């Protein structure tokens with residue numbers, strides 16, 4: 384979720400919350416709705432700084448500007464919930480493996496095994512500047528670092544192994560020395576010598592999430608991820624991504640059934656199509672090109688301001704940001720014959736994810752179709768506006784999916800890994 388909603392103008396709507404990203408009560412409400420609907424997890428997108436872009440954009444956008452840091456947020460929410468999982472984004476470019484291993488293991492321990500780490504390499508210049516750099520690290524180097532970073536974190540998670548806690552009062556032995564095995568890691572990017580000072584959780588260790596979409600990104604995801612997030616606005620793009628990444632997973636000797644692909648999905652729900660379209664149109668009318676075009680420029684990693692707004696998107700340029708997102712957006716625009724103005728409006732209203740407009744049954748039909756046609760294993764449900772859009776999805780679409788036995792009635796277990804069907808992996 385983006386706290387106010389997937390739509391860039393969500394916070395301006397009569398039912399929207401401009402201060403969504405600052406309010407514990409608001410997040411508690413979202414987590415309660417999601418848990419009552421038996422969602423697997425809650426995920427809030429995050430960066431290590433304010434998004435890149437002009438002040439003109441920043442002062443108009445609730446998305447990735449000002450808000451609470453998600454590890455702190457999720458820790459608080461985990462104390463208010465029982466079953467739902469929490470995915471926290473942590474950057475491999477601007478953190479240290481020991482700190483991430485410790486923080487994620489702690490959230491996992493204290494939440495009873497409900498934590499997951501979204502591994503990101505960070506694309507924004509603002510993030511680089513916040514950490515003393517004058518430019519972002521090269522895309523391929525970011526991924527090399529990420530690979531080693533995750534290896535070190537996983538190895539640290541094994542340094543205080545399962546069964547380490549004995550707590551034997553008569554003998555006075557609290558921990559098993561056999562299960563405390565220091566890591567001696569010396570690699571191209573990181574040197575770590577020691578034992579993680581957090582024991583395993585009820586699910587062992589946090590679930591690993593990744594969303595790489597370029598070649599190196601897909602390889603990293605295939606090597607380490609148990610959940611893979613995707614930004615695929617069409618079923619064709621989703622099927623290509625699904626087939627390619629599952630093949631890479633198989634090539635790495637992993638079980639493709641234990642790696643779950645989840646594209647972003649924005650349901651726009653109405654009693655009939657016209658009502659759903661009217662809801663979207665009302666929000667779209669609140670987007671201005673002053674915000675939409677710079678946001679599109681940032682997503683594509685190229686400045687679009689010099690081009691005719693009513694003309695087609697130009698050829699893609701080399702970028703050190705996402706190597707894949709520009710491609711996704713350009714092929715969507717070409718396929719639908721959209722000019723820059725229309726592409727920017729579409730992107731600002733959907734964040735370039737798949738969006739379905741229709742009745743609850745039509746939404747459920749489309750989800751079923753994607754699920755049964757190798758486009759995904761699940762969805763990141765991200766309504767136009769929170770909390771109203773989430774409540775509507777929970778009340779009107781979830782029961783249809785349950786009726787069709789496509790979605791659970793009850794949580795299967797106590798941990799995130801059990802609920803995802805990944806226990807033992």
Ligand SMILES: Cc1cc2nc3c(=O)[nH]c(=O)nc-3n(C[C@H](O)[C@H](O)[C@H](O)COP(=O)(O)O)c2cc1C
Nearest residue numbers: 428429503594595596597600612613614705706707
């Ligand atoms: C659903 C989804 C959520 C993402 N969340 C974040 C996030 O919270 N923070 C972040 O820096 N990047 C996030 N990303 C970006 C990815 O980590 C990655 O940079 C992007 O998919 C491009 O991949 P590439 O670097 O291989 O081109 C997200 C991507 C997707 C599809």
